[in-house]
Amino acid sequence: MTDDDITTTGAMAPSRRTLIRGLTVGGVLAASGLKLTASAEAATTEGSLPASVDVVVVGGGLSGLVAARKLRAAGRSVLVLEARDRVGGRVLNHTLSGGSVVEAGGAFVGPTQDRILGLAKEVGAETFKEYVAGNNVYSSNGGAPQTFTGTVPPDLLALADAAILQTRINKMAAETPIDAPWTRKDAHNLDSVSVDTWLRQNSVLPQVRKLFLSYLQPTFGSDGLDVSMLFFLWYIAGAGNETHVGTFERSSDTANGAQDSRFVLGSQIVPLRLAAELGDAVALNAPVRKISQDSDAVTVVSDRGTVRARRVIVACPPPMVLGIDWAPQLPPRRQQLLQRMPMGALMKCDAVYAKPFWRTKGLSGYGIADTGAVRVCFDNSPADASVGVLLAFVGGSNWNTYGNQSLAERRKAVLEGFAKLFGPEALNPIEYTEHDWTREPWTTGGPVAVQVPGAITAFGNTIRTPFQRVHWAGTETSTYWAGFMDGAVRAGERASREVLELL
Template identity: 45%
Template sequence: MTDDKKPYDVLVVGAGYAGLTAAYELIKAGRTVLLLEARDRVGGRVHTQRFDDGSYVDLGGAWVGPTQDRLYALARAFGVDTFPTYDTGKSTQYFRGRVKRYKGLIPPLPLFSLLSLDAAIRRINKLSKTVDLAEPWNTPNARQLDTLTLADWMNGQMSYETARQFFTIAVGAIWAADPADFSLLHALFYTRSGRDLDTLMNVKNGAQADRFVGGAQTIADRMAATFADRIVFNAPVRTITQTDAQVEVTTDTTTYTASRVVVAIPPALQADIRFEPALPPQRQQLMTQLPMGAVWKCYAIYDRPFWRDQGLNGLAATPDGPITVTFDNSPRDGSQGILMGFVLGSKARDFSRLSDNERRASALQSFATFFGPEAARPRRYLDHSFLNEAWSKGCYAAVPQPGFWTSAGPALRQPVGRIHWAGTETSDVWNGYIEGAVRSGERVAREVTG
C-alpha cells in the first residue's frame, strides 16, 4: 500500500456520466481533482461496443430525447452528432399466438382493454403531477403511495387482464423491473421526473427519440480525454475515512487525501465500501433499499435492415417474452440492419440462467416471430447484462423498494460531512437516465464549490 501525498481538493469515485461531469465542472472551476474508476474505461452503465468494420452497439444507455437539454449540450460541446431513432412504418404486436401490424401508438387490443389501458396511463400522468420532485417524501399521501406497489395499483384500477399485460410491458421497458418491485410513489416520481408516461414510452418526441453517432459512450470518451491525466483506472475504492480536516480514500494499492469526496456510483455499490466513521443509520438503510434493475440487451446484426422492405419500423411488443420489446438500432445510413431486444425484470433474471447458446436461440426465435425467418439468420449475435458486472450489479438504475422514499429518501442527496453523493439515482429530473446522471454531476459540483 502506498500513499499519494499530494492533497487534492476533490476526489471523485466513479467515471460514469455523473462522475465525469462532476470532475469536468470542478476542474473548470479551478479545483484540483482526481477521478478513481474501478473499470478500465469511462462511461459506467453506458458502454459502446465497437467492431472492426466500424459498426457499434450500445450495451447500456443509448438514447436522448426532448428536454434532456444537458446531454444534448454535452453532445454539441464535444462534437457528437445525434440522429432520429428509426420509426417509419408499422409496429408489430405478438399476442395470443398471432402477429399483428399496426400504425401509430395504439396497439390493436380489444376495445375495453384498450380503454382501460388508456385510462391507466392518463391516471398515472395526472397523479404524477402531485409529486414533489425535490422531496418526494413530502408528496400528499406519500406514505400510502409508498406502501402500495405499482402492481397493487394496477390490480385495483385495471379490470382487464389484457390491459394489465400490456401495461406491464411498458413498466418493464421503462423501469427494467416488474410492477410488484417498487411503490406507486416511485412510479409517480419517476414518471414526472421524465415529464409523463407518454414521453417515457415513446420514440417520436419521447425518451427514445435520438441516438448518438458513434455510440453513447463517445461523449464520455471525449470528455475524459480533456483531463486524462487526472483519471486512475482499475482503482476500486475500498475505504473512505473522514476526519474534521480531510478525507482519505483507499484503493487496493493507494491511499489518496482530499478536502472532499464525491461518490458517483450506484447505492448498491456504495454498500461495498467501508466508511469510517460509519455512515448515519438512514444512509446505511438507503444503500440496502436500492437494488438495481434487471435487463438484457440482445442484438442481432444483419447485412441490411430487411424489415424496412416490409414497411416495418423494427418496433415490436409482446407479453410472452423473453424479449418483450424491440427497436431498430441500425446505423444512421442503414448500411447494416441491427435489431435490439430487451429482456426485462424477472424475465431478465430467468434469462441469466440460460447458457450462451440457449440465450442466442431464445432471442433469435423472438426476432423471427416478430419479423420472419430471415431474422433467425443474423451475421452476428451478441447480448449483454450489467447484472453480471461487479461494478454495476444491474441496469438501468436503482429500483427503490416499497417504503424507501418515505423512510430513507431524505438521505439520498444529503452530504455526510465531507462526502457528497452523485449519480442518476440522485437526480430529480430524468432520474434513471444519462441526462439525470449529467444533471447530478453538475449539481454536486455546485454543492462542493458553493
C-alpha cells in the same frame, strides 16, 4: 469484467482480444475516430496517484466525469477514481465485427433532456433520430403479429383501459413534488404499495398489465413487484424539465420521447471525450475500498493508492456505496435507504443483419409481445444503416427465465422472438451480441436502482444529503430524468456546485 459480460456469436464474431480492446479508453476512442495518444491512455491506467487534491470523485461514469469537468473548469484540482478498466459506467459502446457501433448500455436521448444534449453539443457528439418510419408490430399469446401505429397495440378494450390508466398516471405524477416526493399528502399510501399491486387494483384487463411489462422491464429491470408506486410516479414526474411536466408518454415513446434519438458514434463517446479532456486526472483500475473523514480532510483508499482531499463526490450505483468501508460509518438512515434501492435485472441482446430487412416490409423495428424472450424491441441500426440491428431488452421476470440459460439457448429464444415479430429472416443474423448488466461487478444490475415500497417516505429525504465532506452524484440522485444519461449529467452538475460553494 468477465468473459461473459459481453458475448458475441456469429460468422463474423470478433475475437476476445478485439472485445477487450473495444472496452478500453483507447480502443473505443479509436473505433469512434477520436485519437488518444498512448501516453495519455497509459496515464489513466497506471502510475502513481497524487498525494492530495481538492476533490476526489469516486466513479468514472457520466455523472462523475461531469462533476470532475465542472470542478476542473473552476480551477480546482480533481482526481476521478474508477474501478473498471474503462470510463462510462452504465454507458458502454460495443463495436460490431464490421466496425459499426451499438450501445450495450444507455443509448437514447430525447426532448427535455437538456443537460445531456447540451453536453453532447459541447464535446461534439452528434445524434440521429431513432428509426420509427412504418408500422409497429404486436403479438399476443404467441399469436400472429398485428401491425399498429402509436404506442398502444390494436386491442380496442386494452386501448381504452390503457388510455384511462395513462391519463390517471400523468395526473398523479403532476401532483408529485419532483424534489421531495415524500411530502405528497398521500405519500405513505402510495409508498406502501408496489406498481404491480396498483395496476392490479386499477386496471380492468389482465392484458393491460401484460402490456405495461413492455415498459417496466426495460425501464426498471423489474415487473414492478418491488417498485414503490410513489417512486414510479416520481420517476414519471421527472420525465420533463423545469418548464415541461413529466408524462408517461414522454418517458415511454420513441419519436418526441425518451427514445427519440441516439448518438452517431455510440453514447459512450460522450464520457470518452470527457475523459480525454481530463487526461491523467482519471485513474482507471482504481476501486475505492475505504473512505475516512476527519475534521480537516477525507482520506480515500483505492487499489491504486491513497489520496487526501478536501471534499469527495461519490458517483457510483447505490449497491457499490455500501461496499465501501466508511469511517465514520454512513448515517443509519442513509444505509437503510441504500439497502432499499436494488438494481434491476436487465440484459440487452442485439441481432445483426446484412441490412435492416424489416424496413422494406414497411415496419419500424419496434415490436411488443407478451410471451417469449422478446417482449419489447427496437431498430438499433447505426445511423448509416450499413447493417440492420434489432435490439431486445430482457429484463425482470424475463431475465429470470432467459438470463440463466446457456448462450445458445438464449440466442435461439431471442432470434425466434424477433422472427415472430418480423419474419423468418430474423433467424439468420450475421452476428449476435448481448450484454448482461447483472454480471458487471461494479454495477450488479441495470438500468437503475429502484426504491422498494416504504423506502421513500421513511428514508428518501436523505438521497442528496451530504455526509460531512462527502457529496452524492449518480443518476439515481437526480430529480429530472433519474435513470437516464440526462439525470447523470444533472446530478454531476449539482454535486459540483455543492462542493464549489464549500471550497
